[in-house]
Amino acid sequence: MLKKKLFYSLIALVFTGNLFAQKDIAVNAPGAQNPILPGWFADPTIKKFGDTYYIYATTDNEMLASGAPTVWYSKDFKNWYNYIMEIPSFSAKSITNFWAPDIVVGDDGKYYLYFGNCEMGCNIYGYVSDTPVGPWKKLSEQDVPVISNGYPREGYPSLDAQFFTDTDGKVYGYWGTWVHYNGGYAVGELNKKTMGEMVHSANIPLAQTPEPFEAAYMMKKGSKYILMYSGASCHDETYNVRYSYSDSPYGPFTPGKNNPILSTNEDQSVHGPGHHSVLKENDDYYIVYHKHDYPMTRGGLARQVCIDKMIFENDSTIQKVVPTSKGISDLIKSAVPEDIAFGKTTTASSYYHLKSTQYDYEYKPLYAIDDNNATMWKAADNNTPQYLIVDLGAEKKIRRIMTQFEFASYYYQYKLEYSVNGKNWLSYADKSKNRTAGSPMIDDNDVNARYIKLTVLATEKTGLYAAVWNIKVYSSLFDLPLPLKNKASNTPPAIKSTKQLLVDLDASKLANNSAINTISNKGSIGGTFTKSGDITLEKSEGIKAFHFKNGAFTLDKAVPKSLAWNGSYTVTTWVKNPDVAKEGEILASWCDRNEFNLANSYNALAYNSGSYGAVVHLDGHFDMKFNKVPEANKWHHIVLTFDGVVEKVYVDGVVDNSQTMLLSSAIAKAKIIIGASDIGENFSGFMASLRLYDYALSQEDLLLVMKQTKPKTE
Known part of the structure; x- marks a missing residue:
């Protein structure tokens, strides 16, 4: 009888143990082992050559998954290092x-x-x-x-x-x-x-x-x-x-x-x-x-x-695979010492709160020290400098700091400082002129400190955020898997937003009998709009407006570099469209559809009832429609904003639709065009005014702009 009881107890223990082993953890739990790589990568091929694991993958989240040819390598299947291959x-x-x-x-x-x-x-x-x-x-x-x-x-x-x-x-x-x-x-x-x-x-x-x-x-x-x-x-x-x-x-x-x-x-x-x-x-x-x-x-x-x-x-x-956030048990014992920053207290200059029609999510500072590649700290906007401070809780020896920035194949310029009291800071590593990408970025020194401060100063690509998957701190040095180092980039740091109104086209500021073959841009980049096709200056319901029939205004100034790549922007316009069922109906465009010819390298604001009725990005999987198409043949204030993370379209001051995006805007050969795209797709209606900014206006600011620019009857 005793043997039977012991037998059944053992079976119960094993069964309970299996249940426990299969239990998953939350996607944002500290120490989660899925994802295994800190970054945007897809289509992985896993290989083991000798004692080293390699993951060859597509570099993702840019230009339709068209990033640098990189490989990740590791000896312990836990600590991975990224290398940009020479092909x-x-x-x-x-x-x-x-x-x-x-x-x-x-x-x-x-x-x-x-x-x-x-x-x-x-x-x-x-x-x-x-x-x-x-x-x-x-x-x-x-x-x-x-x-x-x-x-x-x-x-x-x-x-x-x-x-x-x-x-x-x-x-x-x-x-x-x-x-x-x-x-x-x-x-x-x-x-x-x-x-x-x-x-x-x-x-x-x-x-x-x-x-x-x-x-x-x-x-x-x-x-x-x-x-x-x-x-x-x-x-x-x-x-x-x-x-x-x-x-x-x-x-x-x-x-x-x-x-x-x-x-x-x-x-x-x-x-x-x-x-x-x-x-x-x-x-x-x-x-x-x-x-x-x-x-x-x-x-x-x-x-x-x-x-x-x-x-x-x-x-x-x-058997059916159980997908998890927990991942798998360690394949082999790691020789990397304890990360003394794990789970410690963090503060930051700011952090991003994603609020959209789909999500309410915070990129908290604590996500930088949770050893979880599904979470990251991201600053509140894509302005720099931005800083992150880690409090180790007590003064400790610091020999190595490893930082995994959001994009492994683009460089970040930064500095690391240390302090014993959180007030007086000394330099640990000065990478303010850095032009070498890598993940992790490895900085060695020999100091005693309680606080570590990371300050991101600039990025290689326009509009990238100060964002960190993980920052890890070690009290001792350890061997690295392979003696590999990426080549330095020849690309200078990205142009930052001017925080200005770039384009200002307003029919109300023109005399009734004005010739509109050319119109001066009142925005900060200046230049002259030249008319092509059929546009007249008319009144609609007593409101002075440009009547687009089959024409466009093209600015003779280059698209500002602050709008390149993932640069933020806002487009605001007062329009009336008699027929929203037409294809095209582009209100403004500023990208070249042919430079990369890839899905998220093109941006244009549209007003139609189709699947790209609000925003065009070349590919239906990325385009954004209006949830509720603005009523035809009525005046509306339509706004498109992009802050480097979320794209939002507003109609008459209210958010109508939004989506999380990362753009790769192709502007090198592009023109700013009002009333059409670079291949036509002409708008056929009335436009009282249009503004273009190189930053994302808040909803409060947009309401103020809507009020200030609301067209008046004459």
Whole structure:
């Protein structure tokens, strides 16, 4: 009887222990281990070469996921270091797209890097190096792709290639995106002599991989070939991971009965998980995937890399993955000492409170010392300088400070100071002239202090915030995984906002009989507007206004650099549109649609009833409509603001719609155009006035502007 009681007690203990082990934690909990990388990265490929882990990924949250080609590396799978790889550009142009990279070790011991790029057709290109991090050399000096667009079938988009080395040494590739429109994934064998071309390629019928989208990934379990892939849409919560299995690398494949195996969880703390790879460590499997950020950036392209346990029920069945914020247990013991800043008290010059029609969220100072890559401290606006102070609670020895800024591949200029009393400050590290990006930024010294003060002075890109995922403080030095350092940038620090009214066009200030072929801009940048097409100065309901029929005003001054990249702005206008059902109806534009031709590199304010009726960003996944379209043929005050985080449209002083965004505004060749876009899309209605500022006005300020500029009847 005693033995039975002991047996059942043991079973209960084990069962309770398993429940406890599976229990997740809040997404903003201190010490959460998902995401594993501090930054915006997607499409992760996880590899282990020797004793070092590497994650090759798409750099996200800018220019339609077209950031620098970077790799993350770690020896303990906890402390990750970012490196910007040296990859030669194409002969015809520089590389912007570095999408969904993968890496293969050849029979010659060299490393072969492959990634997708759509600048010269949507192709897969290949590079080779003696090390996993480069420097890289082209496989083809003539830029011949390894997998070309239209292969193996005409019109097929060759992106998202992943390679699989079989037990017989053969290497197979699997690729394809938007495959539900393109007839299924593709498979082929990599020519191991050249490592630069595919042979025996074919398409996998759609029925063998139901509900696909992109991101095929092949692995082998026993004698079974497991073809995993991502389904639904990468832009929203429907994104998921699925699988099929076969006895051959070419199929035919049988869909898994329990698909999808990884999806958005119930509380949506893991939102839109997908585009993964798999790490096998001893007999355990881990799925490394990306998920969307929280608060979620519009279009779902501010993604972060996570890891969770993946369990095979048998060689052809994967159990459903439980996505977590907790992540996984330590794979190996870390030699990095205790972070003495963890959980300590913080204060800051300011912090950002995101208030929109979707979210109410605070980027608190304490999020900088919580060792959680899902949270960050972000200043209240994108003005600098901004500071963050960490109180260690007592005077301690400080040998190393590691700072993870929001964007790993752009530099921040900053200084670190220390103090024993919080009043008298001495220099710990002066990076006020820094032009080298990195994550973490590592600063060593040997001091005793209670307080550490980080002051962000400037950023490489316009409109980036003083923002920190984590700042970590150590009392002793320790070895770093690899002796890598990024090259310094030649780009000077970003131009800051002038906090001025840039453009002021007001019909009421013109005489009734004025010629309007040219009009002086009364805003701070000056210049002259030149009319093109059909615009007249008329009265509508007794209000003097420009009547746009098929014309525009174009300013002869360059778009100010304070509006570049993620620069803040406000557009205010009094308008009356007789027909809101028309396409286009652009009130103002100031970006070049063709410079990057990427989704969030273009901005324009519109007034129509369509999906981009308020703001145009080239791609429907990023455009913003009016929730309630302003009534046609009536005067309205329409305002668009962007503060570097949230885009808001106001109608008659009230917020109508908003979305979290990060822009990559292309202004280099652009013109400020009133009443049209750079390709036409003309406004057809009345405009009494329009103003453009290079900062985001508060709602209180907007109400004042609305009152001051309200057109009067004559």
